[in-house]
Amino acid sequence: MAKKIFLLTFCLAIFSIQNLSAQDGKAIFVSKCASCHNPFKDGTGPALKGLEERHKWADHKELLKWIQNPGAYMATDAYTQGLKAKFGSMMNGFPDFTIADVEAVVKYINDIQPPPPPGDKAAGGSSSSNQNATIFGIISLILAIIALILMGINSNLKKLSDDAEGIERPEPVPFFRNKVYIAMIAIVFFAISGYFFAQGAIGLNRQKGYEPVQPIFYSHKVHAGINQINCLYCHGNAWESKAAAVPSVNVCMNCHKNISEYAKGPKLYREDGTEVNGTAEINKLYQYAGFDPKKPNDWDPSKAKPIEWVKIHNMPDHVFFSHAQHVNAGNVQCQTCHGNITEMDEVHQASELSMGWCINCHRNTKVNFNADSTGGNKFYSIYEKFHNDIKSGKMDSVTVKDIGGLECQKCHY
DSSP states (O other), X not given: XXXXXXXHHHHHHHHHHHHHHHHHHHHHIXXXXXXXXXXXXXXXXXXXXXXXXXXXXXXXXXHHHHHHOHHHHHTTOHHHHHHHXXXXXXXXXXXTOOHHHHHHHHHHHHHOOOOOOXXXXXXXXXXXXXXHHHHHHHHHHHHHHHHHHHHHHHHHHHHHHHHHTTOOOOOOOOGGGOHHHHHHHHHHHHHHHHHHHHHHHHTXXXXXXXXXXXXXXXXXXXXXXXXXXXXXXXXXXXXXXXXXXXXXXXXXXXXXXXXOOOOSSOOEEOTTSOEEXXXXXXXXXXXXXXXXXXXXXXXXXXXXXXXXXXXXXOOOTTBOOOHIIIXXXXXXXXXXXXXXXXXXXXXXXXXXXXXXXXXXXXXXXBOOOOOBTTBOOGGGGGOHHHHHHHHHTSOSOOBTGGGTTTOHHHHBO
């Protein structure tokens, strides 16, 4: 009986280890890859589904070299040079990546299935990961119940055997008075509660995945994706100030004075799968603007009321973050922090925006260090030592970390 219980427990442990491995691949992808890559669609970088069929990526060691140091790999590789030419930027390096990380991410990408169409969410059911977690929980509960039943049967058989042989033994201690059981339950309780308490404390005030309902359904997919409106047209402050800001009603009306119907674009859906009437949403804009499409020449922009947009990305009060320093001076793409914004109908917070997340970016992001007549940031000319190290071959690039990007006072003041 004890052997059977051990075998069941061993199988359960193997199943949980396999499940954990898959979760690791997903966690690595979400934290380090998802801001630029989508498994199924091109974004800031290429779609990753089927990557082993391209170039030399079937050899995971070659893929690891590319991930760890894209600049050095690209110098002698025509394929990755073509990627930079196509997408306009080079991937950030991740020197802490290991071959195990690569294999976990590749396995996750190979296993992941495309999401169901927005209108078929009810038919599609939950994702495979949620189904696996539910099945795992049910199996664990069933095995725990079976183990308890078998332990009770074993105890009763032992008692019958002792009674038949005339062996006297003391009455068993009730479960609720057994100090060993009480101690084990207490240890398990404190371990589980401590884990969830730590996870909750770590995630305090982080809003990854936050997706509030806005007063007007505004699709970045339609505006920035399909119609290719530059982000800076609406968020021009991001180029020259700390905050990106949201556009005024008058900026929206620059286009929508002449666009009063949504007729030719793709169907719009909310996160819950319900369809959105695009023309009705434009009419909401007109109400805020005080605009009558039948009398366009009578519109007075000074009477427009601000739209009460719900802020999504919130930095703590003790953190200094400048959009201009990142977007203008650093040439950081919007998708690096905001995710694949050109594919979002309803915007959500794609990155955790934690201190560790920002520091990892500073460690890996290279600055446009060598200023010449063709470009570069002339401010970096004061770093004479780094220029000399690059010329002598001691360094091949300079990251934000090298120029003080990890100093506390850079972000906290």
